[in-house]
Amino acid sequence: MYNPGSSQRIVFLGIITSVVIIFLIRLFYVQVINESYSVSATNNVLRYITDYPARGMIYDRKGKIVAFNQAVYDLMVIPKQVKEIDTLEFCKLLDISKESFIDKMKKATSFSRMKASTFEKQISAESFATFQEKLYKFQGFYVQPRTLRKYPNNTAAHVLGYIGEVNDELIAKNPYYRIGDYIGISGIEQSYELELRGRRGVRIVMVDVFNREKGSYKGGIYDTIAIAGQNLVATLDADLQSYGEQLLQNKIGSVVAIEPQTGEILAMISSPSYDPNLLVGRVRSKNYGYLLRDPNKPLFNRAMQAYYPPGSTFKLTNALAALQEGIININTSFPHSFVVGSKSVKCHSHPPVALEGAIQYSCNPYFCNTFRSFVDNRKYGSSENGYRLWREYQMSFGVGKKIGVDMPHELKGLIPSVEFYDKYYGKGHWKASTIYSLGIGQGELGINPMQMANIICIIANKGYYYTPHVIKQIGKKPNTTRNLGERHYTKVSAENFTIIQDGMQRVVEAGTARIARFDSLVICGKTGTAQNPHGKDHSLFVAFAPRNNPKIAIAVMVENAGFGATWAAPIASLMMEKYLKDSVKRHDLEERMLKGYLLPLQNKSLENPALKVNDSTQVKPKNKKDSSVALLTNKKKKK
């Protein structure tokens, strides 16, 4: 028997042993020493799925939905996990071109190979349904449900505001937000962002190699639950709001209506407006550009940001201050003119009047005289001191300061300080006769319609106001985020308001605003015709009704429209009728208002037939909506 002995056996066993030892060393390194494989395994299998809570809905005061959410889907991609896929089929399903596919992939890859980024935003529910069936074929892609904001009444764009994606600056400032998150950018959406957004949740799920979810990681102990946003109940009356918007169509102007007994804003209109749905979703930035270029500035919220001279409405606060200081009383009368040097302020022809009559006829010399009597009064020592006190009175009516509306971008307006005039004219070089026009609401005054409406609330309440606000309920509880129940008193006592109210009642019943009368309601109002250097006078009207139990205080401003009684008073009156009586009986007046076309500028950039002059002859209550047709709507293009 030939047997070459044991050396071969030893060599063979030696080879086996060495290989096994090498393997064991390698395994020890890979399994015990090197930690990176554990990380890779985790990356493979774990997906951090953000649960975006539904943004709270917004209802109007009657329970009508004015903002809700529509489900859409963001397609996410993790470039590292994308394997060879049928690009053609993929593009077809998404209705995109191959170039755009490549482009988007490149973008996603340059952001991060390992992290998910958005490949395609806001796929509609219909496209998503077909796409989802095929999703397993496209490794590395998954779908993130999101919601899209919808404003079903196409109304109150400025009040509701809009939402948009957060930018880098915001992310740096507020760590809650991440790329792709939405945030309220203006209006209620902005000021109640915290309440509306809720709290984002993160679920950690395990996925298999085909990216199919396989259940929660460790039974979900690391998950955070999303908290849904709270629904808000707005103080707005959506019907009144959209009625007002119609009345203001093809006019530039603003309406603010407030319930004086609560400070609840019933309507806040800035015209021209726009369909709030234009600023939703993928088409937002494009439409935003259109709106921004529109010379009539539809994005500008005139109700809170425009500075108007208050005109004759300021005669009321002027008189109230003088009454309180005892400078005038109900029987005071002044000469029928007001002469300053070579200039004189004259009045419309009316009989000589005392205070109430002066209000009724909006007598300019009367209130210039009142102003002078106040400011130059000896008891204050100097005109500066007199003016300072007068200004304090005015500011107690909520002018020249932010009144704290629960909306962003409120401007405080302008009522010049003593220092301002000292600087302008030189100290001691001015007195009442220099700045008398303030007494009739002209001159260096800037008051926004919100403040005007608030003044009317004060008059209606005889001396105080509640901070005007647009949200009354958060979830099921009253809105307590702001101090809404507090009465803000003026420096004027209640009995003096009665005199002013008498005058205002006479304005409607026998004065400049007889057009505003309707039904048998007792309405107190005051017209204004504010001169402005840019063109025709602004038409202005403020009112409240009913006098004894004020339900609505309203300020209407129509730019470059002439007398207050021509446009502003009828619009205010119609809106009060609509709100108090629920329907409008004065169809002729309504018709005339709806037809009125007072836009100074055609919007050529939009090339929008709905905004052309010719169309103003036709009544188009839905005009504003039509204008949106020319813009992109958020529907997905059909193949």
Add this chain to the structure above:
Amino acid sequence: MRKQNSIFENIDWVLVVFYLVLVLLGWINIYAAVYNEEHKNIFDLTQNYGRQMLWIGTSLVIGLAILVIDGKFYAAFSFPIYIVTMGILLVVLVIARDVQGARSWIEIGSFKLQPSEFAKFATNMALAKYLSALGIRMEDMKTKITAGLIILFPMALVLLQNDTGSALVFIAFIFVLYREGLSQNVLIFGFLAGVLFILALMVPNKILIGIIGGLGFVAYLLMRKTRNNIIVILIITALCTGIVFSVDYAFNEILQTHQRERIEVLLGKRSDPKGAGYNVNQSLIAIGSGGLTGKGFLQGTQTKYDFVPEQSTDFIFCTVGEEWGFVGTAFVLILFTLLLYRIVFIAERQRSTYTRIYAYGVASILFFHLMINVGMAIGLAPVIGIPLPFFSYGGSSLWGFTVLLFVLIKLDSYRMYILR
């Protein structure tokens, strides 16, 4: 010679226990690899683990049958079995359908068999038969050539089936030849050639040739005393140079693209974790994430969620690595090592040369499978799709290894009755 009293007489129970433990561990790990919530039952025949149970059952029957058959049968019928198997391999070449690029399956209805798994066994028998014949000496050139042909013929047929992995297994017989007297220079030269192959791919040819020339020159300076030495040095230097030059050609022209890519990935020349390197990368992630003690049975996320392709077959070792950790992989490796030691021990206690050679063949084949299969799972060997013996899912391979091992058990149990 005496007649055996019982078929279980003189059975090496150690081997049987090793076999049963490995098969059982394999089954459990296949269950974990394929496991899904909908089919929790390990006996579910629609799943790989359910079917593996069938294969295990039939394998035990086959093992028993082998023990029942007279021990003399195997040596006597070695050549006929070899010839029939070669015939089947030829038939397969003609009738087989293309399955993932290879034409290596015989299909009878839904039943599929891979004859190459049995070719190893048949070749081992034929080689043992031939080398154990009287008057055969390994030193003879004729012996080397004949033995070489016995090995190369099936190897070529399997290669023609495009089943490169299974074909390479036949290289393992080099250990058998070595044990039977083939010069150790063959192993050394083989090792050297392997190193040169890798170097040729890693290092630019010019530099490599320079190094070889330099080493040759140094060797010449040290050993130029006899002419013989000089000639040997010249030949070795020339051969090395030849290998270096031919590697590029072989690599680029003979190897298929995927094979080339896998080697490049292995050597770190190519980083392609999504393409050619995907399997190995995911496999390493699975094994590496197991840690010291593993994630626990059915807790392997790589395993459960199918990140590693072919996990119940070629990459079954990942499951062990991920769910049982280093403890598990070391246990399995040591189990295999002890099995191989046991087989070598058994081989050396034989009086029959046939049985000894056969046993070495078994050890060599198992070792080669172990080395390549585990090596590829941990990124030390190119991805060559061959199963881990007794572990991997698959009827043909389990049957093949069962036959291979149980014939050895039978032959070994017969050792007392054989004089030579």
